[in-house]
Amino acid sequence: MREPIAGETGRTLGETVTNRVRRMLVEGELIPGQRLSEAGLSEQLGISRNTLREAFRSLAHEGLVTHHPNRGVFVTTPSMASIVDIYRLRRFIECRALAEAWPGHPGARAMRAAVADAGTHRETQDWNAVGTANMAFHAAIVELADSERLNVFFRRLAAELRLAFGLIADPEMLHEPYVAMNRRVLDTLEAGRPREASELLEHYLVQSERLVLAAYTRYEEGANIASTPGMD
Amino acid sequence: MREPIAGETGRTLGETVTNRVRRMLVEGELIPGQRLSEAGLSEQLGISRNTLREAFRSLAHEGLVTHHPNRGVFVTTPSMASIVDIYRLRRFIECRALAEAWPGHPGARAMRAAVADAGTHRETQDWNAVGTANMAFHAAIVELADSERLNVFFRRLAAELRLAFGLIADPEMLHEPYVAMNRRVLDTLEAGRPREASELLEHYLVQSERLVLAAYTRYEEGANIASTPGMD
């Protein structure tokens, strides 16, 4: 048996590979539009084509990767439409979950932990880690709604959004402002004013969407996104 | 090459199989708790184990099937908790989508078509078809929110719920009353009162949940659900 993939968990090798490739995608190690060759990647990871294929189907289901039959699997290129769609859903889900939240809910504890985390990483200027912590904050907000299925769905949205974040040049601009904003949202919730917290959050999300779309436009001008293939 | 699977579409055999098995699940041809043997099912469908495995991963991702590593794939047994979760989400999603709807939206046309469909099938007492039409009605409501991702998510929820419907003895009781109710919701929306339509819908959903949970309890008393295995 070959060297197993280190540092990743999974009850089965297929799951392990899925987790590993997902991390590569979310952390920007793989570039949107890039084609993922079955032969190449399976050899690089030391696994068989069939096993990698199972992982590809999972990731395609999560939207991180796009499957073109007989052509291969490509890292999903976020479109402006997908960013708009994701933010619309975030407002739809997060704001309502927060508005009807009880401040003593376990999710609120998770929100606090995430805010603390983000603060720590901001001091070391580790913006990627700040981004992860911020996303954990929003996932915690969704937890307030007490729906397992909604949690899973939101995590999938968040991963897809991070794909788009990877296209944006300046990660500090993308994450830094929201450390303080998230703290304010949390404070308002803990002060027993969930409705007001929700309105704050909605305002921040609108602002964040605008920021991301603007950066995306600048990116689109630089690279020619139009065609997925021919991106060598 | 073997006889291809008839009557199902899919750009690739794996997709075709996924669609086929999904239909078998949703239409009650496969019973919750039942184990799906790789060897048996792949032979029955005339495909290889590897291809069936890809389909299993997709269906597991949709929640229709549960994967126990080294033990196999089982048709998901809906729990009371999952029913509650799904209905909570339905109210969360559908009511809000409807409340903020514009009556001229294409989704409204789809709602009308679904209501007509349900009426037709009611006359022939085809309750399974009525159930399908009713679900199409609710999917159309979600379309009003104009989010592709939300549509996909809801279709997945609906399929999972139909798994639970399959456990219930009397399908007429389950679907018949809602033909008229859905029509009333539609009429209210078309009369330009989306907020009122949303409140109607919420009331119906609460009622439907109660009905399903009660039937589920009766079912649970008959069969011993507790243990997934040993269900021969």
Added chain:
DNA sequence: CACGCCTTTATTGTTCAACAATAAAGGAGA
């Protein structure tokens, strides 16, 4: 009889090698 331990057995997990099917790329001819 009950309890834990070992062996057996059937099934899934994973790999490999082969071939079919397809889409992209390149070349010949008009």
Added chain:
DNA sequence: TCTCCTTTATTGTTGAACAATAAAGGCGTG
């Protein structure tokens, strides 16, 4: 320059093989 054909690299799919695992059954021992 354009179209059609051929080539080529890649994915789609299969079958067989073996490893790894969990369930079932048997076997002593108390």
